[in-house]
Each structure stands twice: as C-alpha cells, then as structure tokens.
Amino acid sequence: MIEIAIVAVKSALLLFILLTACAYMTLLERRLLGKFQVRYGPNRVGPFGLLQPLADGLKLVFKESFMPAHVDVIVYWLAPAISMVTALFVYAVIPFGPEVMLFGQRVPLRLADVNVGILLVLATSSVGVYGIILGGWSSNNKYSLLGSLRSSAQLISYELALGLAVISVVLTAGSLSLVSIVEAQRRVWFVALQPLGFLIFLIAAVAETNRAPFDLPEAEQELIAGYQTEYGGFKFAMFYIGEYVAIVTMSALLTTLFWGGWWGPVLPGPVWFVLKTLAFVFVFIWLRATLPRVRHDQLMALGWKVLIPLGLLNLVVTAVIVVLRGT
C-alpha cells in the first residue's frame, strides 16, 4: 500500500515539475534568444519577466475553443492529447538519481526500472508521431497536411539514426535498462567511449524534436505553422507542451545515455542530473539562435546518406570491440 502511495506522490510531483519546467522553458528560450540577438526579450511581466509563462498560460486557457469547418472531430481533438501524453509518458522510466532514504523509506528516484527501458522510450516516441500526422490531416487544411507529412517523414528517418546510436550504447552497457546503463557509467562516461554515437544522437535528437535548424514542419514562411495552423487555445498549448517536454526528454536521454546520468563529484546525484539536462536544453536553444534552417532535401540527405551509414559503422565497430573485450 505504502509503495503505491510513494509511486502516486512521485508521479504527481514529476508531472508538476515537468509542466512548470516547460512553461519556464518558453521564458528561458525567449530571454536567451533576446540576448543572442542583442535585444531584451519579454521582461515586463513580474521581475525579469518571471510571470510571463503564467500570463501566457492563462491567456491560452481562456481563448475561445474554435474548430474550423469540415474537420474530423474525434481525430482533431485526439491529436494534441496524443502529442502531450506520449511526451510525458517517457518519464516513467528515466532515472533521476540513485536510491535515497526519505522519511525512513528507501525511495528510488525513478518511477519504474523496466528492463527494456530504452526500448520503451523509443516506442513511445514513435507513437508520438501520430499527434503530428493526425493533427495535420484532421484540420482539413493543405498547409497543415503538408507540414504534418514533412514532419512525419523527418521523424521516421531520424528515428533510425537515433535508434542506431542507442543500440551502440546498449551494447557498451550490456543492458536495455536505463538504470543499468547509468550504473555502467560509474567509472567512465559513455561520451568518452561513444563520441560518434553521441554526435549522431545529438543531431538526430534535434531533428526528432522538430527544432531549428531542422524545424521545416513549421517553417513559417512557407507553411504558416505547419500541422498546428488550425489549432488555438489550449489544444495549441498541448502541442506546445508536447514539443517542449520532448526537448527536456531528449536532454535527459543525452544525460542518461552519454553523460553519466546522476554521477558526478561533490554534489548529490539528482542535482547533477538536473544540471546536465539544463545544459543540453541550453544547447538546443543555442542551436536555434545560431543556425539557419536547412532545405528539406538537405535534411533527408543528411539523415539517410550520412547519419545512418555512420550509425551502422559505429554499431559494427562497437559490436566487434565488445566481443573482443569479452573473450
């Protein structure tokens, strides 16, 4: 009974932290973009603009909930929900720290240690594609449909590169469980053993989250806003939450798979985990401020002709080394 209570409390806390973090990521992104472009960014609502996310959230909640003509009603409502739920679901298996003693109970800082954890993360993100493809199709708008087709083509292509980088890590650690993968990095972090894998994962992660320079699905100049053109109010917010949670997820995965998860000197584990994740969130924003958008054919060529062959090569080399080391 007490175990169920612990899991329930942890889930509620995690959801609260994630949703708040997402809201403040929008502020962080806008402020940082302002700094990069030598302007102020939003700084009027509250001290340093800290109440801006709250104001944005309230505005979105109280917006009229409209629906364009001739939409597929069920699918139109379902799409943003799929986007948000799949993005949040991943956190069931990501470990934030080692076991700690709290109020006389041993509390592991994770929701579940599934022994196919990383597979679950990949599977969930592959289901998340439906949010985008269905949102674009059901809105009955050709820009939306084009945006969603581009986006899903991109997601499917880069999922392969992402998967190949992950398999190399799994081979190195000898386990699919995220907890064991972090445990295996006690002495040396995998970024040292898998530098190529890390680079492939980083590029694929940026593409997976539809972020600049790979943000073609929502290229404003040609597609308005892509799959979310016909969405407003809180449904639009759900797409946004899904997108920002995905950025945090990818940063957390980069930390977990390559940068030693909760390991680090002096500071306690969870603090290290949060710091490393935040560093990667910063990298995502930094990339957006620095790089121009690529063309769609360049994007596809990079995915299929560069990242996937490199990923395969990395996988073969890793497999050979693992076998040689074993004998």
Next chain:
Amino acid sequence: MGELAAFMILSLVTLIPAVVVVTSSNIVRAALSLVPTFLGVTGLYVMLQAEFVAGIQVLIYAGAITVLILFVIMLTEGGTGVRTRQLNDQVPLGAMAAVWLAFVLIVIFTRTGWPTAAGVLPAYNVVAVGNAFLSDYVLIFEVTSVVLLVSLVGAIVIARRED
C-alpha cells in the same frame, strides 16, 4: 482472477477496433483503428512477461507500419475519401471462408492438449531472444534477413524507374 479480467479487457481493446478496421467507411479511421489493436496485443505480451516483444511490437507495428499506411493513404489522390466501400460482391464467399476457418481453429484449439504447467522464464528475456535467434533459429533468422534485403532492393528499383 485479476489476470482473467486483464485478459478480457485487453481482448476487447484488441477486437473492437479490429472490427472498426474492416467495417469503417472512413479509410483513415480504419487505418487508425489498427493502433489500439496493436496496443492491445502489446498488453497481452506484457501479461506474458515478454517485455522485449511488447516494446518491439509498439515500435514496429504501432509506430512504423501504421504510420506508413497512413502516409500512403494521405499521399494518394482522393485516398482520404470518407465513403469508401469495404464490401464487394464476394461477401457470401468470404463469409463461408471465415466460418470454415473459425471452425477449423476451434477444432484445433479444443483437440490440442495444452501444457498447463508454467515454464521457467529466463531472468533476462532479451538475452534469451538473442541466443535463440543465433542458435536454434539461425536459418529462419537469416532467411528473414534475405527477404527484407530483397524487398529493400525492390523498393529502390521501383523508385528509380520513375525518374
């Protein structure tokens, strides 16, 4: 008891959308209904403690194959038609085949002596699956790879012919 209830619920989750797949006149909804069906089967795999197969089921079937089906529908001109007939003149013939198949399956299921004692699960399924593929079932594994390679080459040939 809980296991039976879970099995019943998962079966319904699998079967009800499966009926929608073959009856819906809206072809996108029909294709979309495949997703809960696949997820229901995933639930059954989890109940059998085959987590690896469950993960792969979601990744491949729910995540990749259905997306490709949706892609093909959406890229076909007039493909997203709302009133597509799913039936043609061969309904009686199809019904006869279905009844015959059901009869044969029921006879097989009732005549077979199923082992009721539970086997022992390996501690870590993924290793067991890998070992099985590369020892007892290596021939099947290799033949499957060749089939996949052939279809890959075939897809490239078809795509090249157009330009």
